[in-house]
Amino acid sequence: MSTLALELSYWQESVLRTVGVLLAVLLPAGTLVYVFLFKMMSFMQSRLGPMEAGPYGSMQLLAEVGKWIQKEDIRPWRADKRLFALAPYIVVASVFLIYAGVPFGPDAVFADLDTGIFYVLAVSSISVLGILIAGWSSANKYSLLGGLRAAGQLIAYELPMVLAVVGVVIQAGTLNMQGIVAAQADGEIFGFGGIGNPYVITQFVGFFIFLVAMQAELTQTPFDMPVAESELVSGYMTEYSGMRFLLFFIAEFASAGAFAAVAATLFLGGWSLPGVDLDANWMNVVGPLVLLAKIMVVSFLVFWVRFTYPRFREDQLQQLAWKVLIPLSLVNILATMALKVAW
């Protein structure tokens, strides 16, 4: 942060970081809920969605949050008290940790790690722990089934996701998230450098695998076995209500935003704009907006699929991961390596 025009003391920087990460988590989450869950879903289902609270129902979100906060906090008598209370915080915390590694501008990054993408993928799987704890501690059979399904699914789809990223890493030659953004902005496609080289063009297989794995990691519809509403009532969330449910709900959409941010950084060029100097100071302000726009594009795909498809069965879901996506991503890595050496 010291390269910003103004010099900040340590505590000022800390406050800025805290406010920033809260914004980074809550703002995309709220936008996704309103734009996609409330409005796009409604239009797809030939209805209007919320219209009463504020213009076009835009204040509905506040109403919902207010409602959840007011609700009685119900805890099943047989639940494991401490773990039951802890679980939603673990899930939310993993989202904060993901955002910590995502760059928003040349200097607007919470932690510029050398192995940034490695770190992001590692912390993204912490939420599994929270979900398992939630499923186990609720003392409810539906929750237990949901928690175990979630664990099986998230572990299975972690692999294709990592393998899809390997292709990007090979092409960029760095694990640093800023480095990957720079590599895309400075790259060129067959000698044409006008739009840089967003890896969605060369790594389209990786992008596809990443999107599918992301859908599964987010437990969005074709892969929503862990919360399968018509089977497991609400899966691991069945016994949660009020504030704790709200935390799960925020985590669901915030992590949709976080994964979309990672996908945008890896495949769509991150915060950079084509033809703009990467070190320009004003990109610290515009960069986050550019990234938000790209997040919206990626999560549009996620939610589009979510509102259209029926869900897989557990075994079909595992088959897709192990028999299709993982071999495909391995082939993708081999092809990337071969081409990297050839050029």
Add this chain to the structure above:
Amino acid sequence: MTAVTERQQLAYVDAQAADARVNVELQTEEGMVLNLGPQHPATHGTLRVTAKLDGEQVVWADVVPGYMHRGYEKLTEVRTYPQITTLINRIDWLGSFANEVPFILAAEQLMDIEAPPRARHIRTILFEMARVANIVLFLGDLGVQLGAVTPAFFAFRDREHVLDQIESVTGGRFHPNFDRIGGLKDDLPKGWVADTKAVMVRIRNFCDEIEALLFGNEIFEARTRGVGVIPAEVGMSYGLTGANIRASGVDWDLRRDANPGLAHNEVDFRVWTHPDGDSFARCWVRLQETREATKIIDQLCDGLPGGPIMAKVPRIIKVPAGEAYVATENPLGVMGYYVVSKGDLGPFRTKIRSASFSNVSICPWLLRGVYVPDIITILASLYFILGDIDR
């Protein structure tokens, strides 16, 4: 021995169970018993399915109906004949008019009255509209059961038009209570026929939409094909009727085979069957049935005869002593009323044979060995209305 209050004792037992519950039940050889219902999103009401699980596989399953039993058979004994239609409307609440028809036909058979041709036609139109209203909702709900929310909204949107048409004739959206012994309460309103034909076009479009959205979806096929296969002879031995047995390849439809007094013999329609007998086949047969029903309604609207809508019926209806059984092909399957009259204002005894009760009875046989997600697929594809199970 110290005196322990009942409350303390219960608390102790409960605490013991709390410590042991999840762990022990998972570790025992018999597996874990999962109660699907009575309050569960997949049971359309208060059906309870107990399933003993080994992991996610069902070792055995049983259906426990009766949470919504309303005693309609007994209630018919203390009602007069015209009052009974109000009750039996509530059996299959999505296709209400179709419930009234077999009872009225049985009463007419006992009284030796025949409804005039126009009444018979309108009756058949409303009968088929009840089928459309019912099965359109099934097609939408199918998506919800399998995880796709969107089709349900399409179904509610288009069913509304059918309900509007039913309402403009009968005055009731859900419970028309329109059929009378000897005919109908009223004639059709002006312009109704043209409106209905427009609605039928909408419904056919809806069927195309659902076919593209759900039936053409690979995940849907993967979830339903080969799941819950009912061989024809097993289905027949459990008394399955309607689309459930036709999906097993049994070409049997009371509308065509044993027309008890509706106008189905005057129209041209096809009875669809499917050789597979799995969940996909059951859903597919229902989809085709909806299309056929719209065609039946179109044909009947074209050839609507004139004349009265009510036969000569005494003002106070007393049914002569005797017994009659009339069954019709209702949206959910065969529905029959066995009416015993002793010459009073109301029946002496009524036995209601409702389709869902028999259709669900195959569940213990069918659910053995499937996975938890397949329970939902199978229950959805068997398609029951809870009011039709617990009369």
